[in-house]
Structure formats: C-alpha cells, structure tokens
Amino acid sequence: MKETEIAIVGGGPAGLCAAYTAAASGAQVTLIERNPLMGGQLNKQTHMFFGSEKQYASTRGMDITNILLKQLEPYEGQVQMINNTTVVGLYEDKVLSLLENEERYYKLKPKTTIVATGAFEKFLAFPNNDLPGIYGAGAVQTLMNVYGVKPGNKVLMVGAGNIGLIVSYQLIQSGVEVVAIVDAASKIGGYLVHASKIRRLGIPILTNHSVKEAQGEGVLEKVVISEVDQSFKPIAGTEKEFEADVMCISVGLSPLNELLSMAGCMMKYVPSLSGFVPIRSSEYETSVKNLFVAGDSCGIEEASSAMVEGHLAGLYASASIGKKHEQFVVLEKEYKKQLHDLRSGPEGEGIRRGLTAVERRSHND
Numbered sequence: 001m002k003e004t005e006i007a008i009v010g011g012g013p014a015g016l017c018a019a020y021t022a023a024a025s026g027a028q029v030t031l032i033e034r035n036p037l038m039g040g041q042l043n044k045q046t047h048m049f050f051g052s053e054k055q056y057a058s059t060r061g062m063d064i065t066n067i068l069l070k071q072l073e074p075y076e077g078q079v080q081m082i083n084n085t086t087v088v089g090l091y092e093d094k095v096l097s098l099l100e101n102e103e104r105y106y107k108l109k110p111k112t113t114i115v116a117t118g119a120f121e122k123f124l125a126f127p128n129n130d131l132p133g134i135y136g137a138g139a140v141q142t143l144m145n146v147y148g149v150k151p152g153n154k155v156l157m158v159g160a161g162n163i164g165l166i167v168s169y170q171l172i173q174s175g176v177e178v179v180a181i182v183d184a185a186s187k188i189g190g191y192l193v194h195a196s197k198i199r200r201l202g203i204p205i206l207t208n209h210s211v212k213e214a215q216g217e218g219v220l221e222k223v224v225i226s227e228v229d230q231s232f233k234p235i236a237g238t239e240k241e242f243e244a245d246v247m248c249i250s251v252g253l254s255p256l257n258e259l260l261s262m263a264g265c266m267m268k269y270v271p272s273l274s275g276f277v278p279i280r281s282s283e284y285e286t287s288v289k290n291l292f293v294a295g296d297s298c299g300i301e302e303a304s305s306a307m308v309e310g311h312l313a314g315l316y317a318s319a320s321i322g323k324k325h326e327q328f329v330v331l332e333k334e335y336k337k338q339l340h341d342l343r344s345g346p347e348g349e350g351i352r353r354g355l356t357a358v359e360r361r362s363h364n365d
Contacts, residue, residue, distance in 0.1 A: 004030040004080070006317055007096055007110035009087045009259065012040020013303045014116035014295025014310035016068040021314030022114075023075035025325040030108065031079060032098065034086040039065030040118055042303065044141035047166050054338055055304035062145070064303075090115075090259040094290065111321045112290040114313050115260055116306075119253035119274075119296035124158065127213045133220030137167045137250035144174055152246035156223045157181040159250030160205055165194035167248060172201060179242045182209040182225050184232050212239060214247060223247055257297045263288050270357050272350035273299035279358050283316040284309065287360070292317045299354055301342075308338045 006022050008015045011033030019031045037043055045061025056064045072079055082100070089097035096108045121136035123129070133152060135143075137159070143149040155176055157168045160183035168178045181198065186208055188195050195205060208227055212234055215222040227238035254275035261267055266279040266287040277298050278286045285292050294313035295306035312335045315325055325331060343351050 001095070001107045001109055002030075004028055004108060004110045005321055005323070006030070006112055006114065006314075007032065007108055008114045008116060009090075009096070010040065010116035010118055010295070010297070011035075011038035011081070011083075012116060012118050012295065012306070013042055013064070013068070014118070014297075014306040014313070015040070015114070016065075016072070017307045017310030018114050018116060018294055018314035018317070019079050019081075020068065020071050020075070021311045021325070021331070022318045022323075023072065023078045025315065025318035025323045025328075027078070027318045027321065027323040029075075029079045030110065031081045032085050032087055032096075032108075033081070033083050036083055037065075038069060038081060038083065041138070044138065044145045045303075046145050046170065049304065052304075052338075052341070055307060055342070061303065068307075087259060090263045092264050092288075094263075112292065112317045114284075114292045114294060114310075114317050115257070115297055116293070116295045116310060116313070117256045117259060117297045118306075119300055120256045121249070122252045122254055124211060124249055124251060126211045128216070129214060131214050131216050131220045132218070133216070133245050134214060134247045134249065137163050137248055140167055140171070140246075140248045144170060150174055150176060151248075152244075153177060154179055154242075154244045155246040155248055156225075156242050156244040157248050157250065158211055159183055159252075160185070160188045160190055160195070160207065161250060161252070162190040162194060164248075164250035165190040165198055167250060168203070169194070169197055171248075172203075176246075178203050179244055181205045182211070183207050184210040184228050206240075209240075210234070211247070220245055220247060253296065253300045255297050255300060257293075260286060260291075260293065260297070263291055265291065268358055270299070270354045272354035273358070275300075277354075277358055279360050281360055284313040285316065285320070290317075290320055292320075298358075299351065301351060305339060305342050308335050308342065311335050312339075 005028040008031045042061040042065045085100040143151045212226045213224040226234040260278050267276045292313045294309040
C-alpha cells in the first residue's frame with residue numbers, strides 16, 4: 001500500500017489549485033485524475049472566461065490549465081500527478097482504491113483527502129433518447145475542442161444557459177448548422193452577450209419549449225419539440241419538427257460525489273446547489289474528519305469559484321496535518337473575499353442560500 005500526506009481526487013480547476021496551495025504549504029501531494037490530461041472541463045473550453053483578473057478573466061479555459069500546471073512546476077518533488085487513474089473506492093478507514101489504465105489496481109493511504117471530482121451532466125427523458133447522435137454538451141465540446149471532430153451537420157441545442165449558448169456558437173464556428181436552441185424555461189438562462197451573438201446569426205431561441213420525441217432509423221434524423229406550460233407539461237397542438245443529425249443537451253450539472261457517500265459523509269439535497277451535496281464546515285471539511293471537498297462536488301458554480309475553493313481546501317487540509325502555510329491568515333482572508341465577490345449580487349443568491357443550508361461548525365469548534 002502506498003502512502004501520501006494529501007490525496008486529491010480530481011485534476012480539474014479545483015484539484016489543481018488545491019494541489020498548488022497544499023504544496024506551497026509544505027505538504028506532499030498525490031493528485032489523481034481519471035482522464036489522460038489534467039485540467040478537467042477547462043480543456044474543453046476555448047471561450048474566454050468572465051470574472052476578475054484573479055480568476056484569469058479574458059483567458060481561454062484551455063490556456064488556464066497550462067497556467068495552473070505551470071504553477072506546480074516548482075513543486076515537482078512534492079506533487080505526484082497520476083493520470084488515467086480512477087478512484088473506485090474511498091472507505092471509512094480513509095484508504096483509497098485506485099484503478100490505473102483499467103488494469104492495475106492498488107491502494108493509497110493519505111493522512112487527509114480532498115475530493116474535487118466535479119460534476120456530471122443531467123439528461124432528459126423522452127422517447128428514443130438513446131439514439132446515436134444525442135449527446136451531452138460536454139461530449140460535443142470534447143469532440144470539437146479536444147479531438148477536432150465535427151459531431152454532425154445539423155444540431156438542435158437543448159438548453160439556453162451559458163454552456164448551451166457558448167457551445168452553439170462554437171458549433172457554428174466549426175461549420176455546423178444550429179437549427180434552433182430550445183429551453184423549457186420562460187427566459188434565457190445565459191448571459192445576454194452570448195444570446196445576442198446567437199440571435200444576430202439568425203438562430204431562433206425558443207423558450208417555453210422542450211423535446212417531445214427523437215425520431216430516426218438507427219440514428220437521429222428528426223426532433224419533435226412542443227411548447228410547455230408553467231408546469232413544464234407539453235401543450236397539445238404546438239409541436240414543431242426539426243431535421244437534425246445531432247441533438248446537444250445542455251440542461252445543467254449535478255455534483256459528482258459518490259465517493260463522499262461511500263466514505264460515510266452526511267449528505268443533503270439542496271436544489272440551489274443542483275443536487276446532493278456534503279454537509280461541510282466553513283473550512284471545507286465534511287462530517288468525516290480529514291476529508292475535505294472543493295469545487296462542483298459540493299455545489300455547482302462557475303470554474304472561477306471552483307479554483308478559489310480549491311485554494312481554500314488546500315490551505316485547510318494542509319493545516320489539518322500540521323503543514324500550515326506561512327501566510328495562512330492573509331491567504332485565507334484573500335480567498336474568502338474572492339468567493340464573496342464571485343457570489344455577490346442577485347445571480348449568487350441561490351448559491352449563498354444553499355451554502356447556508358449545508359455549512360456546519362468545524363470539528364475544532
């Protein structure tokens with residue numbers, strides 16, 4: 001059995017930032033990522049980030065990965081990065097079971113663990129939703145932005161949030177025809193700047209609409225949509241048909257936190273955080289001592305918030321094993337201020353309310 005001081009599960013924005021701050025605190029870190037590359041969702045994002053300069057505003061997501069990896073270079077001897085490895089178990093004795101390259105199985109025993117596993121895409125239930133050609137938005141981004149593969153010729157986008165709007169624009173830039181964007185909500189959920197770019201290109205954005213049925217012989221050929229009422233039930237006689245060989249579904253994310261449940265963490269369903277999330281302290285420690293969380297695994301937000309939470313989790317996890325950063329107080333105050341600014345305003349009201357519902361006193365109180 002291998003040993004380490006801090007194990008971080010997930011090499012996305014939260015995990016990379018947690019690794020950097022933990023290493024800067026003097027801890028030995030093992031960073032585990034199931035994909036071939038570190039960076040998580042950042043690797044798919046060719047658009048420029050919003051936010052502040054401290055969260056790399058005006059920088060493309062794929063370039064942010066390189067920035068975060070560059071920050072880890074001085075700590076090469078302290079941070080071991082393991083790719084193509086899935087954590088298949090996190091047990092009550094704090095031991096992690098790892099499956100590397102789908103063939104090598106071994107165990108890792110850390111002094112403390114940070115779970116930064118991110119999120120998974122929600123899907124929709126409708127007839128024939130398993131036809132080839134129906135993807136989540138993340139899969140389409142992976143095809144286009146990571147592997148350079150054109151997913152199809154005619155796409156119907158389901159979801160008018162930021163991801164749906166951004167991916168639609170990227171599809172257009174790749175030479176794919178977007179026949180329409182539909183959303184069951186009564187108004188567009190994404191930023192106006194993204195929606196305006198889409199509308200200037202003549203693409204209809206149909207709110208109060210949802211998918212009724214997918215049609216095709218062996219592959220997707222046609223999508224039937226209809227208007228929905230305030231209860232999101234289809235309204236008879238309002239059906240519309242679109243020829244499409246791709247349907248891209250972007251209807252939100254849910255926290256990916258099965259490992260936390262396996263470890264015995266107290267969990268709570270919080271709609272404003274998009275699903276089941278761990279009860280945690282203000283120091284990002286779960287109800288299980290020496291098990292910390294950061295990023296979308298404890299509530300869906302933007303990547304900017306995930307990065308800041310990663311820094312905080314790295315600070316607290318290191319301090320819990322006696323490796324307190326020499327600028328702990330200054331950094332803690334700065335990162336908390338950054339999170340406060342990111343969550344301010346009416347857009348952050350749901351997040352603030354959700355966090356209040358899951359935060360508990362720390363083990364040290």
